[in-house]
Amino acid sequence: MPSQLAAYPESYYTATMNRRLDFPALQGETRADVCVIGGGYTGLSSAIHLAERGYSVVLLEAERIGWGASGRNGGQCSVGQRKGQDDLEEAYGKEEAQRLWDLGVEAVATVRQLIERFNIECDLKRGCLQTALKRSDAAWYRQYAEHMHSHYGFEMRYLEGAELEYFSGTDVFCGGLVEYASAHLHPLNYALGLAEAARSLGVRIFENSRVTGYDRVKPTRVSSREGSVYADYVVLACNGYLERLEPRVAGKIMPLNNFIIATEPLSEEQQRQINPEDMCAYDAKFVVNFWKLTGDGRMLFGGGENYTRRFPSDIKSFVRKRMLPLYPQLAPARIDYGWGGTLAVTMNRMPSFGRLEPDVYYALGFSGHGVQMATLAGKLIAEAVAGTAERFDVMARIPSPTFPGGTLLRWPGLVAGMFYHALKDRIGD
Numbered sequence: 001m002p003s004q005l006a007a008y009p010e011s012y013y014t015a016t017m018n019r020r021l022d023f024p025a026l027q028g029e030t031r032a033d034v035c036v037i038g039g040g041y042t043g044l045s046s047a048i049h050l051a052e053r054g055y056s057v058v059l060l061e062a063e064r065i066g067w068g069a070s071g072r073n074g075g076q077c078s079v080g081q082r083k084g085q086d087d088l089e090e091a092y093g094k095e096e097a098q099r100l101w102d103l104g105v106e107a108v109a110t111v112r113q114l115i116e117r118f119n120i121e122c123d124l125k126r127g128c129l130q131t132a133l134k135r136s137d138a139a140w141y142r143q144y145a146e147h148m149h150s151h152y153g154f155e156m157r158y159l160e161g162a163e164l165e166y167f168s169g170t171d172v173f174c175g176g177l178v179e180y181a182s183a184h185l186h187p188l189n190y191a192l193g194l195a196e197a198a199r200s201l202g203v204r205i206f207e208n209s210r211v212t213g214y215d216r217v218k219p220t221r222v223s224s225r226e227g228s229v230y231a232d233y234v235v236l237a238c239n240g241y242l243e244r245l246e247p248r249v250a251g252k253i254m255p256l257n258n259f260i261i262a263t264e265p266l267s268e269e270q271q272r273q274i275n276p277e278d279m280c281a282y283d284a285k286f287v288v289n290f291w292k293l294t295g296d297g298r299m300l301f302g303g304g305e306n307y308t309r310r311f312p313s314d315i316k317s318f319v320r321k322r323m324l325p326l327y328p329q330l331a332p333a334r335i336d337y338g339w340g341g342t343l344a345v346t347m348n349r350m351p352s353f354g355r356l357e358p359d360v361y362y363a364l365g366f367s368g369h370g371v372q373m374a375t376l377a378g379k380l381i382a383e384a385v386a387g388t389a390e391r392f393d394v395m396a397r398i399p400s401p402t403f404p405g406g407t408l409l410r411w412p413g414l415v416a417g418m419f420y421h422a423l424k425d426r427i428g429d
């Protein structure tokens with residue numbers, strides 16, 4: 001069976017996988033209470049939380065567990081939602097913003113609890129630094145830290161001058177924010193650990209089992225190339241790889257590609273200089289740069305996007321060009337790995353949760369904030385399937401507009417928008 005399985009794309013993460021899990025392809029017919037489609041964090045967390053509630057679960061993954069964004073991302077597990085609380089208050093009112101904040105805090109706690117409970121080794125560390133290149137962004141950071149303290153009792157420290165230089169290991173930034181509630185981890189080892197946990201709870205996992213469609217009679221028949229699952233509930237957890245499987249949802253997201261490199265291991269002195277507190281970090285650019293040290297002391301740096309089906313031919317140079325202006329001291333460092341992945345963004349950069357029929361649930365479009373929110377999505381879906389949808393509905397009632405032009409014409413609008421914001425990134429102050 002393993003010989004039929006697709007290979008994982010080459011990356012620092014696949015080179016440092018700490019367990020090898022090979023699951024068979026689905027063949028023939030089977031029955032389950034719930035069929036989960038997709039083996040990333042959304043699908044795995046749904047499967048775990050459903051199995052814990054006593055449901056029988058089959059999970060179908062088109063490629064390999066963690067093959068999608070969940071096995072390729074920056075590993076940043078940031079507290080809160082993708083949008084700032086000030087934006088959420090303005091858009092949805094103070095009470096709803098508070099509910100969203102509480103869920104955003106619980107999301108990181110859920111990741112931590114799963115890691116602890118199932119003994120998942122995935123280089124979990126704490127702390128996150130945000131950095132600004134423009135004075136306008138730095139001014140916003142200062143204001144935001146005060147707002148979070150006075151309205152949410154959440155401590156973030158505003159940084160500048162020597163302190164900022166110490167935390168960031170460079171003198172290019174003019175303002176920063178640091179907090180210790182966020183975390184970072186090895187994303188693929190986290191996904192594989194979740195799969196092992198799901199298996200231990202009786203979830204039947206199938207890889208190399210791309211779902212080609214499902215019907216709407218009860219129980220729902222979910223079909224893959226060589227088999228079918230009859231299930232009372234379906235969970236759609238395909239995110240940026242959804243393609244045409246569910247046209248009613250596809251227009252709510254825009255798949256886009258993001259890229260990461262990892263240098264050779266740095267000396268201890270270099271590591272201490274670049275990132276003395278071993279935190280994850282990201283900047284305030286619209287096309288965001290994000291970085292951290294790996295468990296074995298490499299600089300892992302992500303940045304740059306494209307919106308086509310193809311990745312750049314030389315990902316290492318594509319991303320290195322974004323890293324060197326921030327960390328010129330890394331010019332001599334060899335780049336050992338470069339890879340890309342596909343994520344899904346929504347129009348308002350908040351995830352899209354919902355139900356299609358009363359028994360088909362979906363959560364996708366985490367907009368680069370899915371390590372924790374996709375994990376939480378699985379927990380909320382399991383609650384909703386079990387009959388308590390209150391918390392799922394806090395997420396589901398966030399409006400999730402369809403991209404203008406739907407799946408066919410969304411590209412030109414997106415590309416124009418991205419160029420505009422990329423230009424703004426380059427303009428000072």
Ligand SMILES: Cc1cc2nc3c(=O)[nH]c(=O)nc-3n(C[C@H](O)[C@H](O)[C@H](O)COP(=O)(O)OP(=O)(O)OC[C@H]3O[C@@H](n4cnc5c(N)ncnc54)[C@H](O)[C@@H]3O)c2cc1C
Pocket residue numbers: 037038039040041042043060061062063064065066067068069070071072073074075076077078209210211212237238239240241242245257258259260290302340341342343363364366367368369370371372374
């Ligand atoms: C380069 C990169 C960097 C990122 N950095 C961060 C970060 O630092 N922090 C953060 O919070 N988020 C980050 N993200 C986003 C984060 O990785 C995602 O939000 C999260 O992994 C989404 O999980 P998911 O399970 O919904 O989707 P995925 O992990 O993409 O999983 C979807 C799965 O569905 C499967 N699938 C699709 N169609 C079918 C089908 N028809 N049948 C069966 N299976 C199917 C796919 O093969 C895939 O494995 C990043 C993403 C990328 C690409």
